[in-house]
Amino acid sequence: MSSNILLIPGPIVISENVQAALGTPSLSHTGPEFAAIFCSTLQKTRKLFKAGETAQPVLLAGSGTLGWDVAASNLIIPGERVLVLSTGYFSDSFAECFQTYGAKVDKLTAPLGGQVPVSDVREALANGHYKMISITHVDTSTAVLNDVRSICRVVKEVSPETLITVDCVCSVGCEKLEFDAWGIDYALTASQKAIGCAPGLSISMLSERAVGVALNREAQSSFFASLKRWIPIMQSYEKGSAAYFATPAVQLINALDVAIGEVLKPGLDARIAKHRDISNWFKSKVTEELGLKLVSANERVSAHGLTAIYVKNPPEVISALKKSGIVIAGGIHKDIKGEYIRVGHMGESACNDSLQHIQKCYDALKSLNL
Template sequence: MTVRAGREFLAIPGPTTMPDEVLQAMHRPALDIYSREMVELTETLLAELSKLFATKGQSYIYIANGHGAWEATLSNVLSRGDKVLVLESGRFAIGWGSAATAMGADVEVLKGDWRRAIRPAEVEARLRQDKDHKIKAILAVQVDTASGVFNDIEAIGKVIKECGHPALFMVDTVASLGCMPFEMDKWGIDVAMSGSQKGLMTPPGLGFVAASDRAREVHKTANMRTPYWDWTEREGPEHYRKYAGTAPVHLLFALRQAVNMLLAEGLENAFLRHRLLAEAVRRAVAVWAEGQVLGFNVAEAHERSNTVTTVVMNGNDPVSLHRYCKEKCGVVLGVGIGDLQGQAFRIAHMGHVNAPMILGTLSVIEVALKALDIPHGKGGAEAAIEWLGESVGA
């Protein structure tokens, strides 16, 4: 017996649910890739990506996922043997650092904790030790989708500046761009990257990089550069070089529509929507945690992200919960990954998401907890409803 007929709900942190308008935008013939229309599509998207990153710097579009965009950032500003400092707060900065190691960098990890955010004071202490300025780049993520942590990128940028350290500050915004405030220039970030499949509501397959003037100056002498990722190659006069070949036309149609929708909503409104819905999720999890089995992975409330919540099950196997939600009710939860594999589930609340989607997901989880006799505090979904009722004005 199931109650899952109808559209399946994706509550995973990427790829996220795509708006019907974005799907429809792709349902059209390909463009002449040498046409003025194609050139204008690229030019407007690059300009608006820089607006999303909040930078006057140059943006680039790659036919790649986030892992490809990692490689694009590294190869354009590093030389083999350069020392890179990775700020750990979960799986993804570590993964970025592993890519740097494979490419020939000397990587050091500033050890962190999957249950807390990066501590700016620890970053400052390490940089002050580096009196010879051997560290050439610092890698951090704004939101780690494995741990669910939010890192205060503004505060980290401030301590780097106060130290007077010349390392490039590089930030992964895959799970935050378009969902949470990000100020590349204001916060002293030299290189930022993101992907299409989360807050930007577009199919997987596009990676984005933004570079400051300082990063582009370092780029001139970087010896990790390869033809596909190279910024200089992409700045040539021929339009096709901006994609190192044939443009991903239909993904660009999708991105154009998604960005239109995001800008029509207004970035500040999108940030507020994400904050309200994230807090609704957190209110529900806090109630469920009263049963002493479920709990937040991220210990400090102010370090929990507005795009994904990671819920640990304290010795209980989450597989049965995943299976019940998907097979019985049609809701797909994120699984625990990395160090949290088999210990947690994740609730995404990013991108094309609204109150009924979140409340429906929370209610299904509560149904599953009851059906599976998993101890939990009662009334989690009701707590989420109360929060939204108090916070969303008439």
């Protein structure tokens, strides 16, 4: 097994306890033992999103991308309009998903490395009736962090009937997110980033309003991703009683229960502050001491779970770091794909000081005389 330090924007290094949870023996997915684990995981998921009892968590076997399909196939009827705020590759891909299910999509595209101005969002909402607005909290192609709270406030003011969907794949566990307080209707994430679990779980949270939209939908455009099928299953498990539609990922759910427990143990706010501190330290070292430029335009719009950095020869830098035992990622934004690298600093690598992963990564970058 490789001893490399994995510092891509997900999957990330997982803790020993989470690794052990993945290796537990199989359980009957309809037995009381697993029902208790699933119940615990669903309840912890509420705390992770800062969501109350009226919100509905949904945990499905699949990648974070499955959460896009869940939103597009359950909350939007073909022909309805969706406003997508684009800050990079993943925002654009979500727009494509909506279009696949027949939605009429309008995009507001941010300048590279920046956010869509809130004034533009206000104007678009005022001039068009949208069933939904989609916000990518952190687009991992650019490491841009959106001001979800401010956008939600504008939506509630200008177009309160519009559903608010937030892609939180690279933000839950490392960025401030308040599902209930901000009035989010649908938020999606995945197990393999700042939550600190292995890949393979799509994690969603729905508001009471979104649950109503999904359950009252007449025509279904998805089978496996149907919330009409899954919501009763989740509700049953959260009451401690197993139910069946499709087999859940037993070991992954067990590992997620452990991983979220580790996130919540020091306090969610403390965990988020730790990510912010590590991110700020790394970014300042890279820009001030190495003289490199970030893709994200400034500190205000910079994500805290990863850093995107312009370098002269990304493949050469990636290869050199790999020889030092550190694995980072290249760029994927279509306009600058061959011009930058991405370094992830989430979960264990950011929060377990004994590992010194981010320090080692910086030292390796510094040794290259970039």
